[in-house]
Amino acid sequence: MYKYDEIDQAIVDERVKQYSDQTRRFLDGELTDEEFRPLRLQNGLYIQRHAPMLRIAVPYGMLSSRQLRKLGDIAKRYDRSYGHFSTRQNLQLNWPKLEDVPEILAELATVQMHAIQTSGNCIRNITADQFAGVAPDEVIDPRAIAEIIRQWSTFHPEFALLPRKFKIAVSGTKQDRAIIQAHDIGLEFYLDNQNKMAIRVWAGGGLGRTPILGSVVREHLEWQHVLTYCEAIIRVYNLHGRRDNAYKARIKILVKALGIEEFSRQVEEEWQYLKDSPNTITEAELERVAKHFTKMPYEPLPAHDSSFDSAVASNPAFAAWVKRNTHPHQQPGYRAVTLSLKTHGQAPGDATSEQMRIVADFADEYSFGELRVAHEQNLILADVKLSDLYPLWEKARAAGLATSNIGLLTDIICCPGGDFCSLANAKSIPIAEAIQMQFDDLDYLYDIGDLELNISGCMNACGHHHIGHIGILGVDKDGSEWYQVTIGGKQGNDASLGTVLGPSFAAEEMPGVIQKLIDVYVRERTPEERFIDTVRRIGVAPFKTHVYGEKKKEAVHA
């Protein structure tokens, strides 16, 4: 993974100094709340319900074991010994003290980490496929360009105060796993007909209050131009995006208002001036950064391992874990492993300091000292030998990190919600936990099969509810918490936004509602169909009838 040189280190060190002074000025009363707000936000610090929340950047989800150990230490020293991995692949601390944040940032800087631009109206952390570099369907490993974009976007002076937040995702696989269509800019890498790395540029996607899937601004962009092309897009947005209404300020609203043709025309016109300007990436720079992302020193191994095969054959629990939580690898004899942070009955995406330490040890012992954060809020060991899977599973099980539920109903994506977040309309974690307890039978979960359930505590959609096969959105009605259900959302190449099922439900009804949705699916499915396929085939109506038909007999809350 990328390692800092003196220049990278100087920037995070200088940031610590700058932010320490900003915090001092705020505490001394030299900065008003309003003036300090964008400064702390651009350092990932929110003022929350109970305490501030600090969001630490994990660029495109990559972490070293040393970094994860440091995160665990920081959570122990400055927080309550746990952290929350977010859908932007970042780590959030829920209980730090505002006065301690400069010190925390100084600690992070010692392991080449920071919290720069993890919030605020600026370019946020770049996100990527958690299997970048190891996925069999990968055409191009996008991490070197992602790192170059990270550096370019860090303190980009022209885009320091945009109308609203700005999120970029990169993907270089046949099957998109980075939800590029749900980003302000999505960069889809491919090999063009001359076998050169090219980019299909998407813009104007985003979830939130007004969910919109992105449109293609440019089919073919040579990689050298990715920074100047992004500058053209963001400049058009910076000048013409709406600042008069925060709810209409994202680039998706501008793209929608102008239409993709006119928006693209303005971008192209702007780009004519920026094309070939000094931010055009050189071969030498790509090569320098790409050296940090070369293949791991794999052992030459056969595609099969007899000890592994016999463990799978003799141990059904291990076999289930292998099936759900390990993933094919480019290198024969290796697998990628997902360590589940979705233990039933616990807050999705949370890891304790102790678990972080243990996972760091796993990474050192089994996966070249590196790991990744998935946007589905799990941790990934990308390079594990087949022969190591069994011992790893045993240890992970002991640490509560081996629930065999990846891609299943209880692998819930969930924001911190009303328990922590001051933006939330409703709690989300207790809903996730109640559903996990309702579906605690693994065999039943396997029978239900692939199903993505996403929960957001408010329409800001941190829990990506619009693209969940089942989505749950917390809403506020006259001061009490209700939940709106959508079905038919999906991430990936054939991404779609879910359809609202009908009037919302009380918290205690939610496990029952999910149960009814599953009942319809189990009744209607063909042998090969996943939940999402059934919804797409038969539509929302049968689900709606089953859920509300029986509900009406009880009590109707509308």
Added chain:
Amino acid sequence: MPNKSNLILNNAIVDDEWTLVTMPVVEEAVKKQAGKVVLFKLTGEATHTAEQIANTVIPCSGKILVPLSVWMARREELASRHTAGELGIWLDTHELLEDLASAIGDINSLPLIAVHVERFADGRIFSIGNLLRTRYHYKNDLRAFGDVLRDQLFFLKRCGFNSYLIRADRSAEDALASLQDFSQPYQGAVDINQPVWRRVNRQPAPQ
């Protein structure tokens, strides 16, 4: 005692030689969107009446910094001041640079262009500075004024500004220091147009 100047020009605090000309204030109706007061004007939104422009009082001597819309409407009257090098133009962040460019033959005949930022969070000022320097090739003094605070100065400098009138209740001395916040920025911008990889031979850090 004279008022201390809060004007930074090229890394030093200097006295302001320019008289800021503003339009007579008129009562503006409070606009609301989604229940919230609208704080920012839309790019290209017309905000001044002909009456305001006509009633703008222009000092008859000395260097004057005149609103763009006043210049556009009263060019003939101001032509001699322009020729004498006593005329600068200021615009708001929602005004269009295209209007400025078409209202002046040679942009470099202006010794000063100033951009007024009503609220510091209005990042349009950065694109405006960048475009003035790179698209319109403006070479003379470029000033930010209004809600100008030290924590935005580094970005303003990088976008081509060389002068900053710090908000009256804040210290210009303190603000000066922030221009040095970062020693080696990553990306090329207006002040240093080469990105770091073209300026420095980057070596891997010792582990």
